[in-house]
Amino acid sequence: MNMMTTLPPHKIIGVAVIWNDQEQILIDRRRQEGAMGGLWEFPGGKVEPGETVEDCIKREIYEELGVLVTVGEHLITIDHTYTHLRVTLTVHHCHLVAGVPQPLECDEVRWVSLDELEQFAFPQANGQIIAALKGSRE
Numbered sequence: 001m002n003m004m005t006t007l008p009p010h011k012i013i014g015v016a017v018i019w020n021d022q023e024q025i026l027i028d029r030r031r032q033e034g035a036m037g038g039l040w041e042f043p044g045g046k047v048e049p050g051e052t053v054e055d056c057i058k059r060e061i062y063e064e065l066g067v068l069v070t071v072g073e074h075l076i077t078i079d080h081t082y083t084h085l086r087v088t089l090t091v092h093h094c095h096l097v098a099g100v101p102q103p104l105e106c107d108e109v110r111w112v113s114l115d116e117l118e119q120f121a122f123p124q125a126n127g128q129i130i131a132a133l134k135g136s137r138e
Helices: 053-065 114-119 126-137
Strands: 010-019 025-029 044-046 068-081 086-098 108-112
Touching: 010 053, 010 068, 010 126, 025 053, 025 114, 044 053, 053 068, 053 086, 068 126, 086 126, 108 114, 114 126
Parallel strands: 010 086
Antiparallel strands: 010 025, 010 044, 025 108, 068 086
């Protein structure tokens, strides 16, 4: 049976919650132009064909921020449908290994504590990541 509805494209996104030795988390602010411009996010990007989520996260973080991270345990997987796009965010705890984060593909980067996260405006799907982080601490 041929249903005429076309599903929006589906992207698998590897997302990093990057911790430093001071128990702070790295967030970056999206460029003003484009989707969800000006909002803060946890860095990451689209998993390419043949790539594991872990490989994707390491590559994206290096490309976007110029730092090396180790990818640790899985935190949460979130399926979210925007009007034009379906995304699966696969979120991992990561740890900064080398380098100072540079805003290569975003407006700015900032280290914040877990309690400070709520002061920043995030895209809708990111709220579940923050909730999971807070839940994992209790």
